[in-house]
Amino acid sequence: MKLKLYTLTLPKNILMIVTCVHVHVKSEAIDDFIEASLLNHRGSVQEPGNLRFDFVQQADDPARFMFYEAFESEEAAAAHKATGHYLQWRDAVKDMMAEPRYGVRYKIIEPKDRSEW
Amino acid sequence: MKLKLYTLTLPKNILMIVTCVHVHVKSEAIDDFIEASLLNHRGSVQEPGNLRFDFVQQADDPARFMFYEAFESEEAAAAHKATGHYLQWRDAVKDMMAEPRYGVRYKIIEPKDRSEW
Numbered sequence: 001m002k003l004k005l006y007t008l009t010l011p012k013n014i015l016m017i018v019t020c021v022h023v024h025v026k027s028e029a030i031d032d033f034i035e036a037s038l039l040n041h042r043g044s045v046q047e048p049g050n051l052r053f054d055f056v057q058q059a060d061d062p063a064r065f066m067f068y069e070a071f072e073s074e075e076a077a078a079a080h081k082a083t084g085h086y087l088q089w090r091d092a093v094k095d096m097m098a099e100p101r102y103g104v105r106y107k108i109i110e111p112k113d114r115s116e117w
Numbered sequence: 118m119k120l121k122l123y124t125l126t127l128p129k130n131i132l133m134i135v136t137c138v139h140v141h142v143k144s145e146a147i148d149d150f151i152e153a154s155l156l157n158h159r160g161s162v163q164e165p166g167n168l169r170f171d172f173v174q175q176a177d178d179p180a181r182f183m184f185y186e187a188f189e190s191e192e193a194a195a196a197h198k199a200t201g202h203y204l205q206w207r208d209a210v211k212d213m214m215a216e217p218r219y220g221v222r223y224k225i226i227e228p229k230d231r232s233e234w
Contacts, residue, residue, distance in 0.1 A: 018173050020137070020183070034226065041227045056135050056223035066137070066223060068185060106173035106183060109151060110158045 015073040016051065016114065018106040023065045029096035030062055036092040037065070043085025044069070049076020051117035063098065070108075070117055132190040133168065133231065135223040140182045146213035147179055153209040154182070160202025161186070166193025168234035180215065187225075187234055 025033045037055055044053040051070035058064035071077040080086055111117065142150045154172055161170040168187035175181035188194040197203055228234065 017176075018171070018185075038227065045228075053227075054135070054225070055227040056225050059134075059222040059224055065226075068135075105176040107176055108171070108173050109182075110155065110170075110172040111162075 016108050016117065017071055017074060017077060018108055019067075019069045019071075019077065019103045020106070021067040021069060021101060021103045023067070023093075023101040024098045025063050025065065025093075025096045026098045027063050029093075033065070033093055033096050036089055036096075037067075040085050040089035043083060044080060047076065047080060047083065049073060049079060051114070072114065133225050133234065134188055134191060134194060135225055136184075136186045136188075136194065136220045137223070138184040138186060138218060138220045140184070140210075140218040141215045142180050142182065142210075142213045143215045144180050146210075150182070150210055150213050153206055153213075154184075157202050157206035160200060161197060164193065164197060164200065166190060166196060168231070189231065 023033070034057075041053055041055045044050055049072045051072055052068060053070075054068040056066050056068065058066070069077070069080075071080065140150070151174075158170055158172045161167055166189045168189055169185060170187075171185040173183050173185065175183070186194070186197070188197065
């Protein structure tokens with residue numbers, strides 16, 4: 001029973017993580033990139049450990065995009081990279097990059113509660 | 118009646134916007150910055166036009182923070198900067214910056230529907 005109580009009182013945010021993935025595409029690839037990324041978005045938000053997978057375009061430069069990816073755990077974020085929709089996206093966009101994309105990992109301060117994601 | 122039908126069929130995402138505000142604070146100000154920003158977060162998510170106001174800390178550099186701010190319109194984003202909690206935060210953190218903070222504005226591609234924010 002002690003184990004169960006401990007599990008119940010674990011902070012709910014202890015494992016949640018956010019990654020911002022920044023992508024700069026060739027200007028001629030903008031439409032194709034959006035099309036490929038919509039499929040990845042739709043698949044990603046269906047993953048059981050996904051909390052958000054927002055897909056946004058920089059207001060002052062339509063060739064720059066960001067994915068705001070929140071997962072309930074490191075394991076869920078790693079599982080995303082083994083899904084069919086991610087692998088299909090990775091292959092589809094590999095020749096569209098104007099420069100290598102990069103991700104920035106964040107710890108979540110607020111919202112603390114999983115229900116607010 | 119025509120006007121009402123038109124209103125109902127307007128795309129729900131037409132005005133929603135995201136701004137990422139990047140903040141680099143002096144290392145000795147980290148704790149005070151978090152404290153001040155928690156107050157701003159709590160007030161901001163109560164604003165009627167606010168959709169998200171996530172407060173995150175860069176995993177590999179605890180002096181770097183980001184606010185992921187989503188509002189239902191430009192007007193709602195502008196109204197945020199006139200609130201008491203924002204003005205209090207702005208004054209509280211003004212001497213904590215290691216370099217000027219900056220915001221990057223994004224158009225939302227997905228999720229398109231306001232209910233998913």
